[in-house]
Amino acid sequence: MKKRVIVIGGGIAGMQTALRLAEQGVEPVLIEKEPELGGKLRGWHVLFPSFTPAQEVLTELRRRVNDSGIECRMSAEVCSVSPREVVLSGGERLACDAVVLASGFTLFDASIKEEYGYGIYDNVVTSADLERMFNEGRVAKADGSAPRRIAFLHCVGSRDEKVCQQHCSKVCCVTGVKQAIEMKRLFPESDVFNFYMDIRMFGPGYEEMYREAQQTYNIHFVRGRISEASPTLEGRVQIKAEDTLTGRPLRMSVDMLVLLIGMRANDDNEQLARGAGLERARSGFMKPRDLFLGNVCSNIGGIFYAGTISAPKNIGESLNEATAAADAAARYVMQ
Numbered sequence: 001m002k003k004r005v006i007v008i009g010g011g012i013a014g015m016q017t018a019l020r021l022a023e024q025g026v027e028p029v030l031i032e033k034e035p036e037l038g039g040k041l042r043g044w045h046v047l048f049p050s051f052t053p054a055q056e057v058l059t060e061l062r063r064r065v066n067d068s069g070i071e072c073r074m075s076a077e078v079c080s081v082s083p084r085e086v087v088l089s090g091g092e093r094l095a096c097d098a099v100v101l102a103s104g105f106t107l108f109d110a111s112i113k114e115e116y117g118y119g120i121y122d123n124v125v126t127s128a129d130l131e132r133m134f135n136e137g138r139v140a141k142a143d144g145s146a147p148r149r150i151a152f153l154h155c156v157g158s159r160d161e162k163v164c165q166q167h168c169s170k171v172c173c174v175t176g177v178k179q180a181i182e183m184k185r186l187f188p189e190s191d192v193f194n195f196y197m198d199i200r201m202f203g204p205g206y207e208e209m210y211r212e213a214q215q216t217y218n219i220h221f222v223r224g225r226i227s228e229a230s231p232t233l234e235g236r237v238q239i240k241a242e243d244t245l246t247g248r249p250l251r252m253s254v255d256m257l258v259l260l261i262g263m264r265a266n267d268d269n270e271q272l273a274r275g276a277g278l279e280r281a282r283s284g285f286m287k288p289r290d291l292f293l294g295n296v297c298s299n300i301g302g303i304f305y306a307g308t309i310s311a312p313k314n315i316g317e318s319l320n321e322a323t324a325a326a327d328a329a330a331r332y333v334m335q
């Protein structure tokens with residue numbers, strides 16, 4: 001009898017975990033709450049820093065899952081987990097030998113930051129909206145015209161005690177630089193500004209892309225936080241900020257304000273954690289057993305973590321961690 005490991009979450013981390021488990025001779029069962037695999041990456045356009053289409057990565061992972069004959073349970077909500085059993089919301093009980101949680105993250109709801117007017121004013125969009133617009137080939141102001149001045153605001157819903165999100169979401173700085181370049185490629189005559197607290201370019205090729213944004217695309221980076229946005233009579237968005245390098249207040253009208261929303265922990269982490277006795281970090285993300293020697297292991301034997309369920313990560317990190325989580329789970333069930 002093959003050992004069976006249930007992988008919860010059919011995004012990139014879940015798919016990679018299942019593939020690696022199958023390679024190790026373990027039977028994976030992939031559970032996804034949406035009707036299709038892919039997770040958040042389904043809504044993404046191109047990936048930093050290579051501008052690789054997200055669809056390329058997704059299509060390949062889905063093809064591999066399909067070719068491996070991995071059992072996928074779609075549109076299935078998980079109600080509770082333990083190392084030997086997963087219960088679905090309809091009451092179905094699935095027996096297993098271990099579980100890998102790969103259910104990812106939730107994007108911050110920008111409307112909570114009322115001062116930016118998301119969902120109220122035209123032409124205030126989020127980074128996720130912009131990815132959708134890129135994918136649909138329909139990047140424009142609400143009236144259909146081309147934006148001539150665009151502002152990106154970093155750290156929306158991250159590093160912000162007021163909304164109980166103290167952590168850095170790690171990938172929104174590089175997303176802001178990538179999207180700013182995409183806007184300049186689409187609208188070469190436009191002026192693009194990025195308002196940031198710190199620029200965090202931690203990955204390979206990220207710093208180079210940041211330099212390219214400034215030197216090749218003439219994108220302006222302003223150290224400061226936008227305190228407020230309001231609509232103008234001409235349908236633009238007026239922003240108030242402070243340039244914290246010069247100490248000067250700043251007022252500017254833009255055609256589009258893009259809010260770089262952060263990653264926050266899934267609300268259902270709490271229920272999963274409570275039911276299984278799992279520990280969570282203060283941020284709400286799951287807490288690995290040991291940050292150095294057990295970062296894909298939970299505090300409960302037989303339950304493992306892959307991807308952004310335990311912290312914000314980029315695509316490459318999520319995939320690598322999924323491989324590590326699958327290996328740890330395979331070792332556990334084979335012992």
Ligand code: SF4
Nearest residue numbers: 155158169170172173
């Ligand atoms: S990655 Fe950048 S934009 Fe995102 S939370 Fe961290 S500092 Fe802010």
